[in-house]
Structure formats: structure tokens, C-alpha cells
Amino acid sequence: MAPSPDAVTEPLRAVIFDVDGVLVDSPHEQAWREALADFADPSGFTTAFYQAYVAGKRRLEGARATLERLGGSGAAAQAAAYAEKKQAVIDRLIAEDRFEAFPDAIRFAEALRGLPLRTVLASASKNADALLARVILSEGRTLLSLFDADVSGREVPRGKPDPALFLLAAAAVDTPPWQCLVVEDAPAGIRAAKAGGMAGLGIARLGDEALLRAARADLVLTSLDELDMRALPSGVLRTRPVPPSHI
Numbered sequence: 001m002a003p004s005p006d007a008v009t010e011p012l013r014a015v016i017f018d019v020d021g022v023l024v025d026s027p028h029e030q031a032w033r034e035a036l037a038d039f040a041d042p043s044g045f046t047t048a049f050y051q052a053y054v055a056g057k058r059r060l061e062g063a064r065a066t067l068e069r070l071g072g073s074g075a076a077a078q079a080a081a082y083a084e085k086k087q088a089v090i091d092r093l094i095a096e097d098r099f100e101a102f103p104d105a106i107r108f109a110e111a112l113r114g115l116p117l118r119t120v121l122a123s124a125s126k127n128a129d130a131l132l133a134r135v136i137l138s139e140g141r142t143l144l145s146l147f148d149a150d151v152s153g154r155e156v157p158r159g160k161p162d163p164a165l166f167l168l169a170a171a172a173v174d175t176p177p178w179q180c181l182v183v184e185d186a187p188a189g190i191r192a193a194k195a196g197g198m199a200g201l202g203i204a205r206l207g208d209e210a211l212l213r214a215a216r217a218d219l220v221l222t223s224l225d226e227l228d229m230r231a232l233p234s235g236v237l238r239t240r241p242v243p244p245s246h247i
């Protein structure tokens with residue numbers, strides 16, 4: 001049989017998840033912005049700025065990138081203090097439950113439980129498990145409990161777009177990279193997946209489909225509900241066929 005044009009990988013064995021912006025609408029962006037007021041004018045810290053220079057990076061790298069662009073000369077020297085302040089703000093926001101899990105992401109993670117695929121969390125953030133443990137699903141389960149492994153916040157030599165964290169995630173479930181799919185909302189994360197030899201599913205929640213495509217995502221969706229779950233285990237990434245009644 002001729003290979004399907006949709007087939008981008010070998011049969012899939014694992015799905016690796018970024019957390020912020022994929023599973024939860026986490027308060028990182030807000031925490032960075034709030035904390036910035038002590039160090040620079042926060043008005044330049046837009047969502048686009050956050051996505052371009054901070055999202056997916058390790059805390060100190062994000063702090064430095066921000067102060068280099070928005071602070072005055074020498075501001076970058078305060079990166080460690082800014083990073084520390086941001087952590088204090090986000091600890092408070094998480095404790096106050098100031099974030100939402102994306103309903104389509106919960107449905108997707110639940111549906112994966114019924115498929116022969118391992119699931120791994122791979123956020124650059126050390127707070128990922130704390131966030132997911134606060135999302136309570138039916139029967140008292142937490143969103144965190146749906147995943148088989150978690151390498152979030154592990155020390156790696158370089159942050160995304162370097163593939164190191166995703167390679168660690170693949171190893172955590174004993175799966176070769178080419179049988180892994182990465183789900184990411186940030187272009188740097190898609191680039192990391194591709195650099196690691198993995199398939200990349202871009203989730204465009206901010207209207208940034210073009211940036212995710214430019215990062216060479218194999219498929220870009222605006223909701224995970226659009227994904228064809230039946231085709232997924234064979235490594236075929238495509239949108240769900242539309243039921244005839246909807247045509």
C-alpha cells in the first residue's frame with residue numbers, strides 16, 4: 001500500500017506535552033509582567049513579546065532576554081533578581097488558582113488513556129506539576145495523574161529550541177525519538193521537536209498558526225478536538241473527518 005501523504009512518522013508510541021499554553025492557560029506571562037514592574041517599564045511586555053523571548057525558556061534566560069530588550073543599559077545584571085521575583089509572583093498566582101486548564105487538552109489527555117501510547121510532560125518550568133496537580137477532574141483525579149512520566153523542570157544544557165528536554169522525555173518512556181509526537185504552542189518548542197527528530201503538533205491558541213508552520217510543525221490546529229484520534233497511533237497526523245451531518 002502506498003504510504004499516506006499524512007504519515008509523518010513511524011507508528012507512534014509516545015506523546016510528549018509542553019504544559020504552559022498547551023494544557024493550561026498558566027499565569028507565567030502575567031507573573032513575568034507583574035514582576036517586571038520593579039525592574040523596567042512593563043508596557044512593552046506584550047503577549048507577542050512573551051511568546052518570542054520568554055515562553056519555553058529557562059527562568060534566568062527569560063529574565064535576561066526581557067531585561068536586555070526592555071530595561072535600560074546594565075539592566076540585564078538584575079536578571080537573577082527579576083527571575084526570583086517572578087517565581088514569588090507565580091507561586092502566589094498558582095496558590096490562588098489563577099489559571100485554567102484548556103478543556104480540549106483535558107479531553108485529549110483523557111482520550112490518550114484509551115490508546116496504546118505513553119504520555120510524558122516536558123515543560124521547561126519547574127512549576128508544571130504543581131499546576132497540573134491543582135486541576136481536579138472527575139472522581140478526584142488530577143490532570144497530573146493522566147500522564148505516565150514527567151521530566152518538567154529537569155536541568156538540561158540548553159532550553160528549547162534545543163531538543164535536550166524532549167530527548168529526555170522520550171528516554172523516560174523508553175521510546176525512540178522518531179516514534180514520539182510533541183504537542184507545543186511555542187515555535188521554539190516545535191523547532192526543538194524537529195531538531196530531536198520528532199513529529200510536532202502545533203496548537204495555535206493565540207492566532208499564531210503562521211509562526212508554528214514556519215517552525216515546521218507537521219500539523220497546526222487551533223483546538224486539540226480537531227485531531228483524528230483514530231489515525232494517531234499509526235503516526236498519521238490529520239484533522240478528524242467531519243461527520244456528514246456537519247457538511
Ligand SMILES: [Mg+2]
Pocket residue numbers: 018019020021022055056184185186189
Ligand atoms: Mg508552551
